[in-house]
Amino acid sequence: MSTVREVQVTFDCADPRSLSEFWNEVLGYVLPPPPPGFADWDAFRASLPPELRNSASACVDPAGAGPRLFFQRVPEGKSAKNRVHLDVRAAPGLAGDDRMAVLEAEAERLVALGATRVERHDPAPPMGAGHLVMQDPEGNEFCLD
DSSP: OOOOOOOEEEEEESOHHHHHHHHHHHHTOBOOOOOTTOSSHHHHHHTSOGGGTTSEEEEBOTTSOSOEEEEEEOSSOOOSOOSSOEEEOSSTTOOHHHHHHHHHHHHHHHHHHTOEEEEEEOOBTTTBOOEEEEEOTTOOEEEEO
């Protein structure tokens, strides 16, 4: 029998700190505790050489149920559609107009945080309950589902 593994989702990005703060707001996540010996992340960053101060960040589910998200700075920008993306479950159990109203309200909240709305897919039974395609502030696609 195989062992169940934890999953971390890693994002290549230009600004790890800002992107982790965005996803904290989207998911209700928090920054993990700073490394031992540091009162907070700002103190840790101040201890690093300037070129490393925003090279990585992370966010975690405070309840410990969801995967850790890790953000690492890379020199290149995003150049194509993601092959893997997150589905943010904003309307589980809802259907039809009620579902789409909840997704639309969540899309408005996320746009105010820096997301971009890409397209709407209306419900199309039996295969699709309806969802919204979005992008985070660095252009990574995700869906409101």
